Amino acid sequence: MEKIKSLDDLKKLREGMQAKIKLRESGNNAENIVRVKVSMSTCGIASGAKEIMNFMMDEMERQAIEAVVTQTGCMGYCYAEPTIEVTVPGHDPIVFGDVDKVRASEIIEKYIIHNELVEGILPVNYRSIDI
Amino acid sequence: MPKIKLSQRTIETVRNICASFDNQEGELINVLHEAQHKLGYLPAEVQELVAKELNMPVAKVYGVVTFYSFFNMLPQGEFPISVCMGTACYVRGAEQILHELKRQLNIEVGQTTPDGKFSLNCLRCVGACGLAPVVMVGEKVYGRVSPQQVRKIIADYQEGLIKAEKHEM
C-alpha cells in the first residue's frame, strides 16, 4: 500500500473513493449494481449474520445478479438482528430486519428483482451528520 | 491442590509466550491471557513458571490471577457455558436460564460436569443486550434463549454436533 504523506495525498485518495461510491450510488447511468450491507456486529453475528451474508452472496451469484455484498458495523437495530441494508439502483436504501434464509430469498426474489417490498422493513429513524 | 507435572512441551510453550513479551513483568496480564488461551487454564505450576520467567514473586502472579475473573485455575469443561448476567439479560429472565442450566447439567456455577464436557459460569454483560437473555458456549453466542431451548443447546453439544476447541493441556 502507498503511504499517505500529505494532506493532498489524503484528499486525492478520498476523492477517488467518493467518486467510486457516487458512481455506485447514482445508479441510473453508471454501475447497475445492487449493494447489500450486512450488519456484522457481535449481536448480528450471534444471530446468524455471517450465514446470511454467505447466503446472499451465493444466491445472487447463482441468479447472476450483479451485486456487491459487504459487511458493516452495528446499525443500532439490535432487536431485529440480523439486519441488512439493500440498495437497488435508483432507489433509496432499505433496511430489513430479522433476516433469515427464507426472508433473504424473498428479498432477492421480490425486492431486488421485482421491486416488491417484503416484510421486515426497518424504517430509518435517525439522521447522520453529513460528511 | 493436586500437583500436576507440566510436560516439556507445555513448559516450552509458556517460556515462549514469556519471551515473546521480552520477559517483562509489566506484561504479566498479556502473558496470562496468552497462556490461558493456549493451555485452557492456569494451574499453579504454570503460574510458578511464569513468575520465574518474568522474575517476579509467584504470590504476585497469583494475586493477579485471582483478581481477574477471566483467569481460571481449574480446567474448564470441553464446552464452557456462560450465562450473561448483565442487567438486560437479568430483566429478561437470565436467572431462569441459569436455573434451567443448573438443573439440566446438575452442577452449580463454577463447576464442571463429571464427564468434563460442560462447565457453567456467569459472565458480566457481553454487550449483546439486544439478544437478551444471552448464553455463550465457548465463543458462540446464543441469543433470546428460553428455558425450553436450554435442553436443545446442551443436546447439540452432547451429541457431538459441535466440536470443541482443543487446548494443549
Place this chain on the structure above:
Amino acid sequence: MNMINLTIDNRPISVEKGTSVLDAAAQIGIKIPSLCYMKLEDLNIENKPGGCRVCVVEVEGRRNLAPACCTEVAEGMVIKTHSMRAIHARRTVVELILSDHPTDCLKCAKAGNCDLQSLAQHLGIREIHYQGEQSTFREDTSPAIIRELDKCIRCRRCEMMCNQIQSVGALSAINRGFNAVVSPAFEMNLDHSVCTYCGQCVAVCPTGALTEVDHTGAVIRALSDPTKTVIVQTAPAVRAALGEEFGNDPGTLVTGKLAAALRRLGFDYVFDTDFAADLTILEEGTELLNRLTAYLGGDQNVKLPMLTSCCPAWVKFFEHQFPELKDIPSSARSPQQMFGSIAKSYFADKIGVNRKDLIVVSIMPCVAKKYECSREEFSVNGNPDVDFALTTRELAQLINLANIDFTSLPDEDFDNPLGESTGAGVIFGTTGGVIEAAVRTAYEVFTGKQLERLDFTELRGMEGLRHATIDFNGLPIHIGIAHGLGNARKLLEDIKDGKSQFHAIEIMSCPGGCIGGGGQPYHHGNAEILKKRQMALYREDQGKAIRKSHENPYITKLYEEFLGKPMSEKSHHLLHTQYFDRSKN
C-alpha cells in the same frame, strides 16, 4: 519554602506544600485517628493505601469525605475533623470492620496492643449496627509465624513490608471484593513460600492476624522439669526494648533487671548472647582477614566481599533468591547458634550435664530465630543446639506469668562463663554494629596496632544503605551496610553483576537492625522508638570496660581450653555452617 494556609477545626495553620492533612493536623495537636496508614519516619517506610477510610475528614466544598492520610493540603482548605458527618462516617467504617472481625479480644494474642481495639475504644463503639457474614480462613502455623486471617483488616501493611521494604514477595493481596485478603501464593502456608520469617509483617500488623508462634508454654514446662538444666541467653537488642513492655520509656536499658528477671523465672544459668557475639567476631573476623590476605596475595578465586551471616532471615533470603551467591557470606553461624553449640558441648561438659538434659532457651528480638534454631543442621542426633527461641514480647509475658514486678527488680549480673561480653557484642543489636565490632578486632589483628578511637561513627546511622572506607594502615577497606532486605537486594544485584567495590558487607533484615526486629515490643509506627533503642545500645557499649571482642577474657579462655584458635577444625565443626539452594522448592 512554599507554604500553604488552611484551617483545621477552626484553627488557621500554615504548613509546607505537600503535607498531608493528617500531618498538618498533628502539627497543631489534632490527632486524627487512622488505621491502615503507617509511617516510619527516616526509614523510608510508608503504608498509604488509603484503604481503611478511618481518617476521613470533612473538607468544605468537597462532595465526599477526604482521607486525611492521602489528601494533600491546599490553599484555603477548610477542614473539619470532628463534624457529625465525619464522626458518623468514621464510626460506621470501624463498625463495618468489626462486623467482619471475630471480636474475641479477651483471648487474642494482640489484646492490649491492637490498633483496632484501641480505635474502637477511642471512638466509643458500643454496638455494631451492621452484622452479617464474616470472612473465615484456615489458620496457618509455620515454624515462626501464625496467620489468623479472620482478624485481618486488609490494611496491607504486611504486604507492603514483604514487597516494598523486604522485596521478599512471599505475600500478596489475593482475590477481590469481600474475599480479598493477603496471602502467600495459592493460599499455601508460609512454610511453603519464600518467606524469610523476618517477622516485619508481624511487627506492623495492627491486629492479631499475624503473630509469632508462642513457645512460652514449652519453656514453662522445661523450667518445671527437675531433670533438666535450663539455661538462657539473651540477645543484645532485648535489653534496649524489654522495658517498654513494663512502662519504661523507649531507650531505657534494662540489662540488670533482665538478668534478675530471668534468674527469678528459674533459669539455672543466665547467660548473654553478647558473649557469642564476641565469639562470632573472632570467627567471622578471622575469616574476613583470611579472605583479604588471600586476595591481596593474588588469589583470584577468593570470594569478596564477605557478607555477614548473623541474621537468619537474611540467610533464608539469599538461599531463596540468590543461591548462586551462597559461597559469599561468612560461614560463621549466628551468635544464637554459636551459643547453643558451645553451651551443649563446652559448657555441658564443664557442668557435667548430658546435652539431652540441658535445655537452651534464647530470648531474641526476632521471630526468625525460632525458625533458625529448628534448622536441621543446628542439631546433634535430633537434639537442637537451641531448644526454644522466645521473642522479647514472649519474655514479658513469662515475667508477668511469674508475678514478677519488673520495674522494682534489682540490677543483677549475668552468670559466667557464657555471660561475659564486651561493648562490641552489645552493638550487634543495631544496624552497623556487627561490622563496627568486626572492624575493632580486624583492625588490631591485621595491623597489630591499638585503635586510637573505638567509635566508628561513619558506620552508624539509620540510612538504609551506607558505606564507609576504613584505613587499615594504608590499606583502604571498603565496607557496605544494608538493613532491610530490599536494600540488601540492591547490594546483591551489584555483586552478581560484578560491580561491587566492597570488601565486607553487613546485612540485617529488619529496619534498624535487631532493635527493630519482628519480636520486639510493637513500635506502632513510631520510628523514634527504634532510634532510642539504637542510642541505648551505643550507650551500653560506651559504658563497658572492655569494648573489643578479642579482649573478652572468657573468649580467650574458651579458645585456650576448648577451641584452639579461630577457624580451627573444632570451630569449623561447632561454629560454622553451610547454606542451601532453596530456589527450587
Place this chain on the structure above:
Amino acid sequence: MADYKMHLLVCGGTGCKASESEQIKENLLAEVERNGLSGEVQVVMTGCFGFCEKGPIVKVLPDNTFYVQVKPEDAGRIVSEHALKGRPVEDLLYRDEHDLPISDSKHMEFYKKQVRIALRNCGFINPENIDEYIARDGYAALAKCLSEMTPEEVVKEIKLSGLRGRGGGGFPTGLKWEITARSVADQKYVVCNADEGDPGAFMDRSILEGDPHSVIEAMAICGYCTGSTKGLVYIRAEYPLAIQRLKTAIKQAREYGLLGQEIFGSSFSFDISLRYGAGAFVCGEETALIHSMEGLRGEPTFKPPFPSESGYLGKPTTVNNVETFASVPVIINKGASFFNNIGTEKSKGTKVFALAGKINNVGLIEVPMGTTLREVIFDIGGGIKGGKKFKAVQTGGPSGGCLTNSFLDTPIDYDNLISAGSMMGSGGMIVMDEDDCMVSIAKFYLEFTLDESCGKCTPCRIGNKRLFEILDKITKGLGTEEDLSRLRSLCKVIKDTSLCGLGQTSPNPVLSTLDNFYDEYLAHVKDHKCPAGQCKSLVRYNIDSEKCTGCTLCFRNCPVGAITGEKRSAHFIDNSICIKCGVCYDKCKFDAVSVS
C-alpha cells in the same frame, strides 16, 4: 410478477399495532384492489418508525410522504387521492412546529431526534476497509491538525466544543488534554478506555466494531495535542470481534502511514498498541485501568495525582473512553460551534445510549443532549414490550439510579441526571416494567458491585456486603422497617467514604429505589409482599379448583413434585415443597394457577 410503482408502508411497531395498524393495512389492501391497483401499489407492514406518539404511521414510497395518526377509515382517501391521483392527503401530513404540513419526511423534525455523530459511520462503512473510512472524511481531521493547527489550537477547539467525557464522569475533555499537554515528561501516553463494563451498555463495542478508525484517528490527534507518541487501547477480552477489527484497522493505518513515524510528512509520530482487560469492572476506573495495564491487580489509587500528571508507568497519561474519542474528528472537521450548538447549556453534543430491557426497539441510539427520557423510550424505543406499564428506567449502570415516570420529561444531560439521583454513566438504559421488583433490582446491582469490588477499601468491601445482606433479607420477607433506615444510613456513609468511583456510586441503585419506590420496600417489610410478584420467597402459587381441569400438565412438569391430584380432578400445590419456579403457572392452559 408485478413491478410496483408505489409502496405504502404501514408501521407495524407495537404501539401502532395497538392502535389498529393491522386494520389500516387490511383497508389499504382492499382499497388498492378496489381501485385496480394491485399490480402497481404494494402495501407492506414494516418495523417501528420510532414515532409512536404520532402513530399509526403510513409512509409512501418513493416520494417519502409521511402520514401520521392514520385511522383505518383514512385508507380510502390515501389510495384514491395519493395513489391514484398523486395528491397527498393534506390533513394527514405531519406538521412542524409552525403547523406547516411537511410532505417529504426527509425534512421532518423527527429525524433530528437522533443525530449520529459518534455513530456516524456505524452501519455505513465496512469497518475493515480504511478506504471507506477515508471516503467519509476519515483522517481529514488528523491531517488538518497536523498541517494547519498548533497543538494549542486543537486543545482550544476541543475545549470550545464543550465535549465532556462519555465514560460516565463527564470531565471536560479539552481540559484533560490541556493538563497532560502542560505536564513535562520525556514520555506521555494516550489511553483509550474500552473496558466497557456497565451491564447493559454496548456502545463502545459497537463503535469499535463498526468504526474503529475514528478512535485511532482521535487518539493520534490527542497524541499530537498532548505531546504523546504512544497510544494504548485497554479493551475487554470479552470483545473478540472488536479486538480483531481494531487490530485490522491499526494495521491498515500503519500501512497508509497514518500511524507510525512522521505522519503526513510532519514531525509527529504516533503508534498504538493493545492491552487486554481480564474481567474486572473496577478497571473502568482510570487509576485501576492504569495499574491493570502495568500488569498489576486493578486496584484504584487515591487521586491526586491524576493520570494527566502521573499515570501509566508514572508518566502523564490522557485517558478517554471510546465514544469520547469517536466524537473528536467531527469536532475538528466541522468546528467546535457545530458541536456546541447541539445539546444543553452544560452538556454539549450528542450521547449514544444502549436501550435494553423491557423495551420494544432494543438498540443503539444517539440523541442530542437534552432529549427527554420520554422521547428516547417511547418514540425512539417504541415503548414498553408487550404493552406493559412503564415502571422505571435505569441509567448509569451499577453507579446509576432508577428513574420513574416523574422524570420522563427531564431533558437528559449530565447534571440533570445527577440531580435526579442517577447519572449518565456510559449510556446504558435499561427499561423496567410493572413485573420488575425494584428491591430485587437494587439487590441485583449490589450483587454486581459485590462481585466487582476490588476489596481495597472498607466501605466498598464490607459496606456493600452488608447492604446486600439487608436487601436479601428484605426480598426474603425477613426485613423490618428499621432495616430501611439502616440501609439509607449505610448508603450515605459508603458514598461519603469509598476510595473510588465504584464505591462512591454503588449505593445509588439502592438510594434511588428507596426514594422512588419506598412503598414497594414497605410492602416487602410490613406486609411481606412483593407487589411485582418477583421475590420468590414472598410468592405463593395456588391452583383454582374451579378452573383446574385435572389435565396433569402442571403435575408432570413440577420439578420437585409439589403438585398432587388425580387425573381429571382439581390439583393442589404443597407450598412447603414448592420452590416457586413458576413452571406450573407457565404451563397451565386454563389459567388455573394464580400467584399471590
